[in-house]
Amino acid sequence: MAVFARPRQAFVIAGVLGLALSAAACGTGNDKGSSSNADSAECAAYDKYKGHDGKKVSIYSSIRDIEADRLDQSWEQFEECTGIDIDHEGSGEFEAQLPVRVDGGNAPDLAFIPQPGLLKRFADAGKLKPVGADTKAMAEQNYSPDWLKYSTVNGTLYGAPLGSNVKSFVWYSPKMFKEKGWTVPTTWDDLIKLSDTIAASGIKPWCAGIESGDATGWPATDWIEDVLLRTAGPEVYDQWTTHGIPFNDPKVAEALDRAGSILKNEKYVNGGFGGVKSLATTSFQEAGVPITTGKCALHRQASFYANQWPEGTKVGEDGDVFAFYFPAIDPAKGKPVLGGGEFVAAFNDRPEVQAVQTYLASGEYANSRAKIGDWVSANKQLDLANVANPIDKLSVQILQDQSTVFRFDGSDLMPAAVGAGTFWKGMVDWVNGKDTASVLQGIESSWK
Amino acid sequence: MEFDFAEEQPKFLMLMYGLIAFVAVVGGLLLLLDVVPAWFARRREAQLVAASASGAPLPRRRQREGFLALFFLLPTLLLLVVGLVVPAIRTTLLSFMDKDSDQWVGLQNYGWMFSDGSIVRVLVNTLVWVLLVPLVATTIGLLYAVMVDRARFEAVAKSLIFMPMAISFVGASIIWKFVYAYRGDEQEQIGLLNQIVVSLGGEPKQWLLESPLNTLLLIVIMVWIQAGFAMVVLSAAIKAIPADIVEAARLDGVTSWQMFWRITLPSIRPALIVVVVTITIATLKVFDIVRTSTNGNYDTSVIANEMYNQAFRYGENGQGSALAVVLFILVIPIVIYQIRNLRQQREG
Numbered sequence: 183m184a185v186f187a188r189p190r191q192a193f194v195i196a197g198v199l200g201l202a203l204s205a206a207a208c209g210t211g212n213d214k215g216s217s218s219n220a221d222s223a224e225c226a227a228y229d230k231y232k233g234h235d236g237k238k239v240s241i242y243s244s245i246r247d248i249e250a251d252r253l254d255q256s257w258e259q260f261e262e263c264t265g266i267d268i269d270h271e272g273s274g275e276f277e278a279q280l281p282v283r284v285d286g287g288n289a290p291d292l293a294f295i296p297q298p299g300l301l302k303r304f305a306d307a308g309k310l311k312p313v314g315a316d317t318k319a320m321a322e323q324n325y326s327p328d329w330l331k332y333s334t335v336n337g338t339l340y341g342a343p344l345g346s347n348v349k350s351f352v353w354y355s356p357k358m359f360k361e362k363g364w365t366v367p368t369t370w371d372d373l374i375k376l377s378d379t380i381a382a383s384g385i386k387p388w389c390a391g392i393e394s395g396d397a398t399g400w401p402a403t404d405w406i407e408d409v410l411l412r413t414a415g416p417e418v419y420d421q422w423t424t425h426g427i428p429f430n431d432p433k434v435a436e437a438l439d440r441a442g443s444i445l446k447n448e449k450y451v452n453g454g455f456g457g458v459k460s461l462a463t464t465s466f467q468e469a470g471v472p473i474t475t476g477k478c479a480l481h482r483q484a485s486f487y488a489n490q491w492p493e494g495t496k497v498g499e500d501g502d503v504f505a506f507y508f509p510a511i512d513p514a515k516g517k518p519v520l521g522g523g524e525f526v527a528a529f530n531d532r533p534e535v536q537a538v539q540t541y542l543a544s545g546e547y548a549n550s551r552a553k554i555g556d557w558v559s560a561n562k563q564l565d566l567a568n569v570a571n572p573i574d575k576l577s578v579q580i581l582q583d584q585s586t587v588f589r590f591d592g593s594d595l596m597p598a599a600v601g602a603g604t605f606w607k608g609m610v611d612w613v614n615g616k617d618t619a620s621v622l623q624g625i626e627s628s629w630k
Numbered sequence: 631m632e633f634d635f636a637e638e639q640p641k642f643l644m645l646m647y648g649l650i651a652f653v654a655v656v657g658g659l660l661l662l663l664d665v666v667p668a669w670f671a672r673r674r675e676a677q678l679v680a681a682s683a684s685g686a687p688l689p690r691r692r693q694r695e696g697f698l699a700l701f702f703l704l705p706t707l708l709l710l711v712v713g714l715v716v717p718a719i720r721t722t723l724l725s726f727m728d729k730d731s732d733q734w735v736g737l738q739n740y741g742w743m744f745s746d747g748s749i750v751r752v753l754v755n756t757l758v759w760v761l762l763v764p765l766v767a768t769t770i771g772l773l774y775a776v777m778v779d780r781a782r783f784e785a786v787a788k789s790l791i792f793m794p795m796a797i798s799f800v801g802a803s804i805i806w807k808f809v810y811a812y813r814g815d816e817q818e819q820i821g822l823l824n825q826i827v828v829s830l831g832g833e834p835k836q837w838l839l840e841s842p843l844n845t846l847l848l849i850v851i852m853v854w855i856q857a858g859f860a861m862v863v864l865s866a867a868i869k870a871i872p873a874d875i876v877e878a879a880r881l882d883g884v885t886s887w888q889m890f891w892r893i894t895l896p897s898i899r900p901a902l903i904v905v906v907v908t909i910t911i912a913t914l915k916v917f918d919i920v921r922t923s924t925n926g927n928y929d930t931s932v933i934a935n936e937m938y939n940q941a942f943r944y945g946e947n948g949q950g951s952a953l954a955v956v957l958f959i960l961v962i963p964i965v966i967y968q969i970r971n972l973r974q975q976r977e978g
Binding site for chain 2: 598
């Protein structure tokens with residue numbers, strides 16, 4: 183088979199291809215001009231991060247779209263002043279893709295990991311780099327030990343927290359409460375009394391939904407964790423998340439039944455959607471929306487639910503919707519708060535990577551990000567004046583409150599096979615009518 | 631979002647590299663294909679000339695040709711080994727190891743698979759899929775092909791049923807999710823199926839929640855996609871039946887029933903087998919439909935979905951690999967059957 187008429191012709195073509203290839207290689211030199219205003223006054227705050235001009239740091243996270251743009255905006259000045267180029271990439275498949283990238287030798291420099299369980303897996307496998315001395319000092323100065331223990335594996339700190347959210351919130355409509363003469367409950371008993379009052383007025387008081395694509399079930403796990411934290415206390419909660427007590431311990435069963443007295447109560451749910459079974463197929467995004475139409479009065483969901491309301495809904499104490507703290511059962515035991523957040527873990531210990539990691543743990547960063555809007559952090563340096571959104575303000579107040587007993591979302595602490603697997607699936611079965619004991623037994627037997 | 635060419639420059643550059651690399655590799659191979667045989671031919675020519683001049687016996691050429699064949703097979707072999715053989719062996723080895731792939735656990739992962747109730751359920755679901763989808767899709771495709779054959783609006787009728795083929799599995803699942811969507815009875819229904827039920831005076835149902843009905847409803851999606859494929863292949867086969875056979879049968883006075891069973895079906899048997907085998911293998915691998923519609927909840931999971939969850943979401947590499955191996959073993963007999971059929975056809 184003679185493809186080319188003459189061998190010479192073939193050589194010419196091959197030669198042209200070679201030329202084109204090298205020409206293309208020359209065209210890539212579009213490095214960003216080095217920092218022009220590195221010595222200006224506003225760059226003074228970044229002095230300690232300097233000396234890495236022109237270096238590149240890659241960050242991988244689950245943050246996308248507008249939130250990702252805000253991230254880029256939040257470290258813009260840092261980049262300008264230090265000359266470090268931060269390259270952030272967000273992925274909707276973060277939890278599945280990160281292990282693939284790390285095992286494939288293509289790990290990012292930094293990753294924002296929202297699951298301490300996943301962080302521990304990487305740390306145990308020796309993939310993560312312990313934080314440098316600067317980062318450690320910065321993290322210990324700005325975050326409470328309650329938070330840092332979740333990124334500490336076998337005594338070694340692997341990263342500082344970044345953003346946070348408060349999950350112990352019940353959303354309601356201040357307008358509706360005012361019209362009907364209801365008051366915001368501050369104890370668990372008041373909450374149940376209020377639910378009964380609302381139910382008697384012909385409205386199903388609670389609305390909920392646990393459908394969330396491939397993460398279906400998680401809103402119910404938050405419910406259980408929040409209730410367990412109230413019925414059994416933080417010590418039992420810690421034992422439960424670390425498998426110090428069995429998953430189906432009687433105390434857990436009690437919490438499940440307590441949550442069930444609301445979630446599986448046909449009188450209480452599911453306002454605007456139907457019966458108890460509609461919980462499983464109602465998406466978490468639309469679960470609270472009936473509050474805006476008066477078909478439901480209460481919706482327990484995290485602070486980040488503020489972004490899910492229909493356009494034009496005013497969030498605030500005097501607005502269309504707002505949230506109150508999910509009350510404690512025994513106020514004497516303090517103010518239990520369930521929450522989540524992400525941790526900045528490093529797969530690389532180049533100096534510029536450590537500089538970025540330290541910067542992200544600093545008060546300057548927290549305030550810079552908070553000013554852009556819609557963001558909460560447990561960073562102690564975060565100035566409440568920089569937090570504009572009322573629900574974020576309330577969250578920061580709760581996180582900075584001395585009486586707060588903070589605990590991290592338990593399903594993120596457990597091994598993924600349980601916390602992102604059988605626990606989620608178990609909750610789906612549970613709201614679908616399966617009994618408490620066999621659901622818990624099933625999850626317990628999957629935890630090896 | 632605005633599209634900024636300057637910002638997307640790295641991507642275009644990447645695209646250009648990709649194209650150039652492709653052209654370089656293909657061009658290089660073509661060049662080799664041209665140069666190497668020519669070189670061998672010239673050498674042989676010279677040898678022949680030399681041999682005929684000196685009167686010595688002609689040199690043997692077999693060994694050299696074998697070498698040449700190996701040379702051309704090498705890229706294919708290399709790709710097969712790297713892309714198929716090595717991963718298959720590695721997956722099999724991993725299936726005998728624990729979740730972190732550093733300790734041998736023997737048959738434990740396989741034991742888990744057949745003792746854990748939810749996984750047994752997964753295996754049963756897969757079986758239901760594999761039995762139902764090829765059967766129903768092929769039957770519908772065949773009936774449709776026979777019915778519209780030489781009908782008036784054949785082209786239109788065919789494109790109607792073929793169109794779902796152009797939709798991805800994920801897209802199709804989202805479409806059908808709307809068909810099955812549920813709203814409480816005091817709300818307005820947004821799902822087609824529930825709207826029909828309500829307008830007939832019934833109560834809206836949670837279609838995707840009730841097992842085993844939900845698995846059957848997911849199978850409907852797959853059939854909807856695959857029936858078009860079966861129809862197109864079978865229709866082409868029907869058109870290829872020699873006219874003289876059909877005419878002879880007509881002259882003998884067959885009924886249309888006899889025509890179908892005695893003439894059409896035997897004539898298109900090879901095409902039928904190809905269709906059934908292709909759909910069966912596609913069904914064994916089904917993942918997107920389940921993941922998009924229910925994510926394997928409510929007892930609808932299948933092997934491929936569970937394999938992904940175990941290996942990539944739960945970090946249970948051993949269990950995920952064991953599921954992959956079982957899937958592999960299930961596909962083998964079908965492939966062997968297909969190859970034997972092809973061979974028989976070639977010999978026959």
